[in-house]
Amino acid sequence: MNRVLRFLVAGLLAVCAAAWGNETVYRYRGADREQRLLDNARKEGSLVLYTSLAPSESGPLGQAFEKKTGVKVEIFRTISEKIVQRAVTEARARRFAFDVVETNGPEMEIMAREQVFSEFHSPYLADLPARAIPAHRQWIPDRVNFFVVAFNTAKVKREEIPKNYRGFIDPRWKGRLGIEATDAEWMATLVKLWGEPAGMAYFRKLAEMKPDVRKSHVLLAELIAAGEIHVGLTVYNSNAESLKRRGAPIDWLPVEPVVGRPQGIAVARNAPHPNAALLFVDFVLSPEGQELLNSMGRVPVSTKVKTELNRFEYTMVDPATVLDEQERWNKLWEGLFIQK
Secondary structure, three states: OHHHHHHHHHHHHHHHHHHHHHHHHHHOOOOOHHHHHHHHHHHHOEEEEEEOOOHHHHHHHHHHHHHHHOOEEEEEEOOHHHHHHHHHHHHHOOOOOOOEEEEEHHHHHHHHHOOOEEOOOOHHHHHOOHHHOOOOOOOEEEEEEEEEEEEEOOOOOHHHOOOEHHHHHOHHHOOOEEEEOOOHHHHHHHHHHHOHHHHHHHHHHHHHOOOEEEOOHHHHHHHHHOOOOOEEEEEEHHHHHHHHHOOOOEEEEOOEOOEEEEEEEEEEOOOOOHHHHHHHHHHHHOHHHHHHHHHOOOEEOOOOOOOHHHOOOOEEOOHHHHHHOHHHHHHHHHHHHHOO
């Protein structure tokens, strides 16, 4: 029994020592920070990234970092829910396999509450809007998904699209609309913005329009491009823009009120490659990394990068509120649009 106890204590001390060592790396602010990170990251040789970013975008991002630093990026890509499951399960089992996570804001908040991440310093935080950074600083927004209205250009003319979401409860749109199946947070944000009586009255009328409900924002955009759905109300503008740039018959408009959903990046508290992890986060948040995301149709957060993808007024989803109130809003959403 004593041997088992000693083994467990030794393991716990090792974990604490590793975490403390990582904290030192993550919070270092010396003048030699950049060179020190680079030298130590090259000694570590690689990092493991968990992300929901599409392979067509996460791949080039990793390759650009490798070319710049010589540090290899191993990518595990899946949907955000599975990233949470994997990261939390590994952390609880003290199996420290990943270094960086990059995915949806609410899912990042779940992992932050599970103490999976660690606060870190980066000189590029100064380039981000202060209101976008969570107070706990356990994860940092690196891009934004905007809920916009996308439409098939062969089925709908640009000038037909209403200026405000309220315009889509006109009977002429019945049978032509689509929404994504998990967008209760979009509804919650609009209801809070409009006020509960007016907001819920709107969504009850929208439900009467019987929109086509599809799971996956990418799929929704693809179905619009294929003409199966004429207009999507909760399309990520990055998905629509990506298809548009490839010549698909799809376009999008920032119909008011526009809701933004932050995507975030974080370093693992017990990352096996802490220097490489932080160096990669620096790269993603830097003007170079943000410009690369912009070139692929993703919306950067940095104020240093000018883009047509975010030049409009918008309201940002609060991931913490999404989690705290998700049971209520998910129940309302499913009652209106899923359980028909």
